Amino acid sequence: MATIQSIAGENEQHPDVALVVRVRAGDVSAFDELVRKYDRQIFRIALHITQNREDAEDVMQDAFLKAYEKLDQFQGNSKFYTWLVRIAVNESLMRLRKRRTGKMVSIDEDIETDEGTVPRDLADWAPDPEQNYTQAELRRILEKTIKGLPPGFRVVFELRDVQGLSTEDTAEALGLSVPAVKSRLLRARLQLRERLSRYFHRKKSSSKIGVEK
Amino acid sequence: MTCTEFLAMIDDLIDDTVTTEMRTELQEHLRTCEHCEVTLNTTRKTIQIYRSHQIYDMPAGLRDRLHNAIMARCKKGC
Numbered sequence: 001m002a003t004i005q006s007i008a009g010e011n012e013q014h015p016d017v018a019l020v021v022r023v024r025a026g027d028v029s030a031f032d033e034l035v036r037k038y039d040r041q042i043f044r045i046a047l048h049i050t051q052n053r054e055d056a057e058d059v060m061q062d063a064f065l066k067a068y069e070k071l072d073q074f075q076g077n078s079k080f081y082t083w084l085v086r087i088a089v090n091e092s093l094m095r096l097r098k099r100r101t102g103k104m105v106s107i108d109e110d111i112e113t114d115e116g117t118v119p120r121d122l123a124d125w126a127p128d129p130e131q132n133y134t135q136a137e138l139r140r141i142l143e144k145t146i147k148g149l150p151p152g153f154r155v156v157f158e159l160r161d162v163q164g165l166s167t168e169d170t171a172e173a174l175g176l177s178v179p180a181v182k183s184r185l186l187r188a189r190l191q192l193r194e195r196l197s198r199y200f201h202r203k204k205s206s207s208k209i210g211v212e213k
Numbered sequence: 214m215t216c217t218e219f220l221a222m223i224d225d226l227i228d229d230t231v232t233t234e235m236r237t238e239l240q241e242h243l244r245t246c247e248h249c250e251v252t253l254n255t256t257r258k259t260i261q262i263y264r265s266h267q268i269y270d271m272p273a274g275l276r277d278r279l280h281n282a283i284m285a286r287c288k289k290g291c
Contacts (some may be wrong), residue, residue: 035280035284060279061282124251142268190223
């Protein structure tokens with residue numbers, strides 16, 4: 001989970017830079033390392049945007065191939081992963097346009113909605129609410145819940161809170177301003193909280209109470 | 214501090230990017246507002262649950278298949 005953040009040192013050389021140098025010198029196995037390091041994250045970003053597993057698989061492949069082809073254009077002043085995310089986001093949006101679903105999806109569209117910004121569900125949650133569900137049930141709940149958010153919110157939440165990128169790196173990867181990232185993150189967090197509340201409420205007269213003591 | 218003002222700062226509190234003075238003000242509000250305390254705690258829990266139960270995992274077979282396809286094409290010179 002914290003892998004990206006922990007390797008993202010401030011002023012020291014990022015380990016990815018050494019891998020990029022090796023790839024440029026013709027060492028394909030160094031690119032192999034970059035693929036294995038980031039493929040899961042890129043897949044998740046693509047799926048958050050496309051909402052289609054087949055498309056996400058294609059996007060992941062195309063994004064890495066494009067990164068390989070354009071590696072000469074990668075500037076050391078941005079992080080490799082940030083640069084890669086930007087490619088994957090563009091590929092995801094292109095994939096959606098190709099599908100011509102009629103629904104235009106944009107990352108920079110600012111969705112003005114009050115939903116979730118004013119908490120309505122104020123009941124507390126059970127102490128470990130996720131333990132009331134099996135792993136499969138919980139995964140379904142989490143996927144269904146985040147699907148209800150606009151794509152721009154989903155990707156910001158994924159990059160900032162799940163993958164641990166900084167606000168600045170998230171802004172750079174998505175081509176958004178820092179205030180735009182902050183605004184989306186706040187709304188994403190509050191909307192997810194609101195939507196999860198219906199599953200995680202503390203039960204007032206639950207039959208499971210007998211288990212507690 | 215009102216609940217609206219508290220909510221506007223909730224991300225900074227969660228991300229620990231508030232000044233000492235602001236933190237004191239936010240904590241002062243929390244002492245008297247159960248609703249904001251619940252919102253803060255459950256928002257933190259929301260983030261923690263999404264972090265510890267990562268969704269959209271790739272099946273291992275798919276990972277290898279895509280990986281091989283990428284490497285095969287790169288070796289041909291892409």
